[in-house]
Amino acid sequence: GIQSAMGYYRGHLYYFDITNPEMPLYQCDKNGKNRKILTKICSPKNSELFSVSSPLFFIDNSLILPLYRTTLSQQTIVTDKDGNIIEEQQDEIAVIEISLDTGKIKFLKNFQPITKDFHSFSLVDISNPYLIYTQLGKEGGCYSYHTETGKTEKLFELPDNNQISLLKVDRKHNTLYKQHMTDNAYIITQMNIITKECKEVFRIDHHGEFIC
DSSP states (O other): OOOGGEEEEEEEEEEOTTSSOOOOEEEETTSSSSSSEEEEEEOOTTTTEEEEOOEEEETTTEEEEEEEEEEEEEEEEOOTOOOOEEEEEEEEEEEEEEEETTEEEEEEEEEEBBBBTTTEEEEEEEETTEEEEEEEEEEEEEEETTTOOEEEEEEEEEOOOOOOOEEEEEETTEEEEEEESSSEEEEEEETTTTOEEEEEEEEOOOOOOOOO
């Protein structure tokens, strides 16, 4: 299933065992043979739950993906109207890189709390050293995150009606392409991730008709 986050890269299958609290990453041949554990994502405490999220990005013999962590807290006791104790929890999101040679795990983006103002995180692509992601909430939009300096920049707003979507990231030229639908036209725009310079590269009038 999609929860296992499976991928195929350079002759091997990679997948996670989400039923194991340590979240082992398996590597095997494409026919399922020669299976081995490449690494384990975590050694969770009793108060922590971890999960991974698709899509998986395989780049330069590394695997890059989002990692979610839920921490249950009983420091502050909350009860419902019937007096039952409710555990508080904190959800966080990070982005990790796993070396497929050594299994070593590196954090490209450290854990960040998920709140009502920051939620629905989605890793779109990687244009080294930038992570390209979208988020919804008060500061919703499409962002670039520099994995070496930790600097975050908003590339463009992401409207509630989701009329803007990304088509492709050109990793070689640090360029992304986004599509935008207006009442009368379908537009594709090219944006430089570093300079944020934009230019329109395609437009077609649709006059309110559906375009696939």
